[in-house]
Amino acid sequence: MSLLALFRRQRTAPVARERLQVLLAHERMAAGHSELLAVLREEILAVIAKHITVDRDKVNIKLDRGKDMSTLEIDVEMPAKLPLVKGAAAA
Amino acid sequence: MAKVLVVTSGKGGVGKTTSTAALGAALAQAGENVVVVDFDVGLRNLDLVMGAERRVVYDMINVIQGDAKLAQALIRDKRIDNLSLLPASQTRDKDALTEEGVARIIDQLREKFDWIICDSPAGIEKGAMMAMRHADVAVVVTNPEVSSVRDSDRIIGMLDSKTLKAERDERIEKHLLLTRYDAGRASRGEMLKTEDVLEILSIPLLAIVPESVDVLNASNLGAPVTLNNPSSAAAKAYFDAARRLRGEQFEVVVPIEKKGLMGRLFGRRVA
Numbered sequence: 001m002s003l004l005a006l007f008r009r010q011r012t013a014p015v016a017r018e019r020l021q022v023l024l025a026h027e028r029m030a031a032g033h034s035e036l037l038a039v040l041r042e043e044i045l046a047v048i049a050k051h052i053t054v055d056r057d058k059v060n061i062k063l064d065r066g067k068d069m070s071t072l073e074i075d076v077e078m079p080a081k082l083p084l085v086k087g088a089a090a091a
Numbered sequence: 092m093a094k095v096l097v098v099t100s101g102k103g104g105v106g107k108t109t110s111t112a113a114l115g116a117a118l119a120q121a122g123e124n125v126v127v128v129d130f131d132v133g134l135r136n137l138d139l140v141m142g143a144e145r146r147v148v149y150d151m152i153n154v155i156q157g158d159a160k161l162a163q164a165l166i167r168d169k170r171i172d173n174l175s176l177l178p179a180s181q182t183r184d185k186d187a188l189t190e191e192g193v194a195r196i197i198d199q200l201r202e203k204f205d206w207i208i209c210d211s212p213a214g215i216e217k218g219a220m221m222a223m224r225h226a227d228v229a230v231v232v233t234n235p236e237v238s239s240v241r242d243s244d245r246i247i248g249m250l251d252s253k254t255l256k257a258e259r260d261e262r263i264e265k266h267l268l269l270t271r272y273d274a275g276r277a278s279r280g281e282m283l284k285t286e287d288v289l290e291i292l293s294i295p296l297l298a299i300v301p302e303s304v305d306v307l308n309a310s311n312l313g314a315p316v317t318l319n320n321p322s323s324a325a326a327k328a329y330f331d332a333a334r335r336l337r338g339e340q341f342e343v344v345v346p347i348e349k350k351g352l353m354g355r356l357f358g359r360r361v362a
Contacts, residue, residue, distance in 0.1 A: 016283055024291060
């Protein structure tokens with residue numbers, strides 16, 4: 001460390017403050033998403049279950065938030081032969 | 092009516108246990124009937140900080156599993172009559188903390204005490220969840236440092252979603268306790284200021300506890316700082332915090348640690 005550096009103390013607190021603000025804005029949004037995703041997942045599963053019997057683990061829901069566009073991806077793996085829920089076909 | 096208060100932080104080493112001891116003692120010194128409860132199963136330390144480590148016979152897990160009565164596990168403080176400690180188990184693991192067991196103990200404690208202060212373990216696992224589960228009031232202990240502030244933010248989110256109060260759509264009272272604060276370093280821009288932390292976390296400030304040798308001395312001796320050195324700046328901060336928890340409203344002051352000439356000359360480098 002040079003002698004000069006001893007006298008020129010760096011003010012690092014403003015950097016810490018800004019980094020935290022950016023990071024936490026992100027993390028809070030992500031936490032909100034996970035709640036939303038859980039709700040969406042349950043409701044989508046309920047709708048599907050009304051008509052088709054599917055394995056709960058075969059339903060994947062992903063929320064991607066981009067700068068210009070966000071996407072909600074719903075991926076349902078169907079059984080090879082559709083085991084329809086009784087009565088659903090008639091409805 | 093009894094109040095359940097959780098002292099929590101997410102991050103370890105920020106001062107949860109010393110703050111639990113000091114707040115518990117300060118409330119007891121104000122005449123309240125207080126019990127401090129250690130939830131850190133496997134790594135208990137509240138007994139040590141309170142100076143009761145050689146008096147532990149039964150612990151919370153013994154009570155949960157029916158091996159001891161609650162009254163047998165409670166340790167009454169030798170200095171203040173109306174302050175008790177319920178130690179955690181040092182040998183069991185966190186799975187022994189069952190939801191029903193903890194609920195039963197909290198219910199029983201509510202009948203005996205005015206304040207039930209739960210010292211949370213670090214982290215966001217079961218022990219921390221159990222410590223905050225029944226809380227009416229939360230004290231979030233935070234250091235003016237990036238990782239501590241981030242973890243506090245996470246814990247605040249959990250207090251708002253995972254506690255019984257939150258699940259019943261009731262508001263849980265939250266307070267920020269800023270610890271290990273160095274006013275000099277904050278004013279020189281080397282440490283986050285109180286305003287910075289408050290703006291980021293946006294919960295009301297309970298008190299500012301200075302980084303202080305008095306806190307360490309108190310732990311060394313096994314006495315809460317409010318008992319060991321009541322005139323110190325740190326003790327004053329905890330007395331103020333206790334008054335605010337009891338409903339008094341007055342302005343928070345930034346504590347200045349008084350330093351001697353030598354401290355002023357050399358303090359910067361070691362701090």
